[in-house]
Amino acid sequence: MAKFHIPKSNRPVPLLEPRIAALTAVMFAVLGLVSVRLYYLQVLHHKENVELADRNRIRIQRLPAPRGLVFDRNHRPLVDTKPSFDAQLVPEDSDNLSLTIERLERYTGADQIAGKISDADEEGRPPYEPVTVAERLGWQQVVALEAHQLELPGVSLQITPARHYLYGQLAAHLLGYVGEVTKNDLIQKADYHMGDEIGKFGLERVWESSLRGDAGGQEIEVDAVGRRLRVLKEIPDKPGESIVMTIDLNLQQAAEQAMAGKNGAFVALDPRNGDVLAMVSHPAFDPDIFGGGVKASAWRELTTDPNHPLQNRVIQGIYPPGSTFKIVDTIAGLQEGTLNPETAYNCPGGLWFGGREYHCWRHQGHGTIELHDAIVRSCDVYFYNVGAKLGVDRIAKWSNQLGLGIKSGIDLDHENPGTIPSSAWKQKRFHERWYPAETLSVAIGQGYVATTPLQMAQVAAQVASGGIRYRPQFVKYVEGLDGNIAKSYPPVIENRIKIDPDALEVVKDAMADVVNGAGGTAHKAHLDNVVVCGKTGTAQVVGNNAPVGESEEEDKTPDQFKDHAWFIAFAPKDHPTIAAACIIEHGGHGGSASAPVIHDVFQRYFQLNPPPPKPEIARVLEDASPSQ
C-alpha cells in the first residue's frame, strides 16, 4: 500500500470540503434555474408552444371546388374542366435554387419562376410548401421534367383541374377567361386565397359567384421536410353551379365562320325576349392561355396588338352607325308626326344648307321619293330633310327610346354607352350651342353619333318586336348541382314604345325591300325561304372624306381607309325570331361586306329553326299535290 498516497486523517479532505459544498450549491442552483426555465416553457407558455407545434405539423390545404360548367342553350358543353399538369417547386428542397429554376424554365418554357417564389414568400408561404411555378404543361414538357427529374431537386408534377374552353376562341369575349387571383383581389375578397382561380372577364367574371362553388379543405400532417403524412380532417368541396347560356353553339359557330378573317363584331338577338343567340368579336383570343399564370410574353402580345383582341367590340366598340341610323330617323319622325309614309322629298344629289352643300351618296340624285324608297335606296338627302325637320333633340329623344346613347344593361363589364348628341349634350361637352347644320350629319349617322354593334342589333330587334326593347341576356339559367334550375333570368323589358302598326309595316316593308327589292342595297342577305329585313350602313373612317357610298360594289380604297361596313337585320318579316347587327371594320360597303355575314348566320338559324312556310310556297305545294 505504500506506493499509494496515504492521507493523514480519516477524513482526508477537510480543505476540499468548503469548496465541494460551494460547488454543489452552484450545481443545484443551476438545476434550479433550469427547472424555472422549464416551468416557463411548459406551463406559462404551454399553449403558445402547442400552437406552434401544431402549426409546424398541420398544413391547411385548400381544395378549390371544380368550377361550374358552361353550356349553350341546348345544353351542349362550351367550357369544362380537364386535368392538367402543373409543375411545383419546393425551394427548400433545392440546394442550388437558381440552377434548378434555370433548368425548369428551359424544360417548361415557363418564365418568372423566381418572381413567383418571392411573391409566394411575401404572402407568407410556410417552409417546404410547394409553389406552383408552371401550369398546364404539354406532354413534351411533362416528359422533359420526368426525364430530368434528378437534375431538378424539389420539383414535382401535380395534376389539377384546369379550365378548358372546348371551342378555343369561340365566343371568347362572351365566355371570358379565368386567371389566378391578383394581390388586389386578395385584399378585396376575404374568401379567396393565393393561387385560387377567379373569373377575370366576360361570363366567367360576372357569374363568378355561381361558377366558383365552395372550396373544400384538408388538414394534412406534414413532417419537417414537408412530406405529407396523413389527412387529419377533410371538408369536402362544393362544386360550382353550371351556367346554361342563351347562345346556340351551331349558330355561334356559323357566326364565327362567317366572321373568319375579318375584324369587327356580330351579334344576334331574339327580338321576343332579348336572348343573345350569338356574339362574335374579332379578332379574338384563346381563353385557354389565361388559365393560371398567363405568360408575360403572351399577355404583352395581347395587350399591345393594335387590333385590340381583348376588346369586346360588340359592347365596347363604338362606331358611327351611318345609314343604319336612318331607321332611327324614321321611327323618330313617325312618332313625332313630322314624317309619314307619304312624305316626299326631292333629291337632286345634294342639299344646300347653311351655306354649303350636303351630298347624297348618289351624285345624280334619287329624284322625288317617298319614305319606302328613301329607306330602300338609302337616300341621304331625304333623311337630311327628315332630320332637319325633327331637330337634333327629337332625334336624340327617340335614339334613347331605341336604346342608343345608353347602356343596354347586358351583364358584361365595360359596356360603352356610345354617344347620341343633343343640344344640351353639346353645351355640356363643348360649351357651345348646337348648329342646325350639324343635325344633317347626325341624321345620316355621322358626326358625333357613336353606337355599339349591340345597340344597333337592339334597334333592329325593337323594330322587329314592334317597339319592345328587351335587355340583352346571354344566360338562360343557373343549373344547381341537383340539375334543377337554381336561378333563371326571365326577359326584362327595358323600354316599350307604341308605334302605329301601319307605319311600322311601312318600315318593315322598306327594310324587306333593302334585301329583296329592286334597288335594294343588301341583296346578299337574301334568303329563299324567309323574308329578311335589313338596313345597310357605312361608317366613315376618320380621315377619309370620300362621299359615303351605298352600293353592293366592291370599294377600291386601301383597307385602312375603307369605311366600316354595317348591316342590321331581322327575320322573318312577320313574327321575327332573330335580329342581328354586323360591322366589318374597313369592310367597305355594308351590302357587300356585312350582309353576307348575316345571310350565313340567318341561313343557319332557319336551318336549325325552320320557319313556317311562306304563303307562296305553301300554295305551290298545294298545287303540286292536288290529289291530296
Place this chain on the structure above:
Amino acid sequence: MAGGDRRFILHFDWTLFIVVLALAGIGLVSVISASYTSAHRTLDPLVIRQLIWIGAGIVAMLIAVLVDYRTLQAYAYPFYVLVIGLLIAVMISGHATGGSRRWINLGAFHLEPSELAKLAVVLVMVRYLREEPPKGGWGLRHLIIPFILLGIPAALVLKQPDLGTGLILVLITLTLIFVSGLNLRTMLVLAMAAMLAAPLSWHYLKPYQRQRLVSFINPQADPLGSGYHIIQSEIAIGAGGPFGKGFLKGTQARLNFLPEQSTDFIFAVFAEEFGLAGALLLLTLYAGVIARGAWIARHARDRFGALLAVGLTAIVFWQVAVNIGMATGMLPVVGITLPLVSYGGSSLIAMMAAMGILISINTRRYLF
C-alpha cells in the same frame, strides 16, 4: 481483493447504481421516441444498438467498480497519451459526419475519442492536483502544467471541430482547479483574463459557430437556419406542457422537426412526451448523481479519490447544464450529449464507466 468481497457487496452503492440505470432507461425510452415513425412501427435499429450499449455500459461500470480506483493513478498519464493519440488519429483519418471528423471506424463500432478525452483530462488533472497546494492555494505558476494538459486535447477537439467537448474540457478543468485549492486572487485574475479573451475568441470561431451565437441572442434572425434548432427545441419542450403528450405522441420529434433528436436534442424529445413532470424527474435523477458524487468526494479516503469524484461528477453536471441549457434556449447551441440518456456508444460506455469509478471510490472508503 482478498477479504474485500463481502465488504464490496455490503458497501456497493446501490443508490447510484439504480439512479444510473434509471437514467439509461429514460435514455432508451427517449431513443425509442426519437426514432419512432408512424410509417414503420417496428423497433428502429437505433434502439437495438442503444440496448447493446447499455448492456456494454453496465459491464464497463461493474469492471470499474471492481478495479481499485487508486490503481488509476498509475494509468492516468498513459491513458492520457493514448487518448491524445486517438484524437490525432481522428484528425488524420477520422470518419466525418455533418462537417466534422469525430469518429474512428472500428468496424462494428465508431469510437468517439472526444468522449474518452473527458475521462482522460479528469484523470490526468486529478493525478496532478492530488498534491496538497501550497499555503494560500494554487497560484498562476502552478497552473501552467494543468493548462498545458488541458490545452493539448482541447485544441485537438476544437479542431474537429467539437466546440461542445472543448467547452466541457475547460469547465471540468476549472472545476477541479477550483476545488483542489485555487488561490482566490488567482481566480479573479483568471476571470478577468477570460472576460478580456471572450471578444478575441470571436475571431477564432468558425462562421457557423458565430452564427449559432447570433441565433442564440436572436433566434428569429434566421428561423430556418441556425435559429431553427433553438426554436424547434423550445417548441417541443413547451408543447409538452405539465404532463407531456404521452409516450410516442410527440410530434416535434416524430415528424423530424427536431434536429439531432436522438443525441444532442434528446431532452426535448423526452420533455415533449413526458412534460414538466418527466423533465423534473430527470433533473432529480441528475441531482441525485451530483449529490451522491459530492457525498462520495467528501467521504473519500484520499485526496485523489475526492478530486476524482468531483471531476467525474463535474463531467455529468456540466454536460447536463450545457445540454439542457441549450435545449431550453438558455445557452447557444453547442453539440453535447445528455449523459447516460443520449444515443451513442462511446458516450454511454464512457459515462457508465465513470459512474463505476465513482461507485468504486465510495465502496473503497472502508478498505483501510
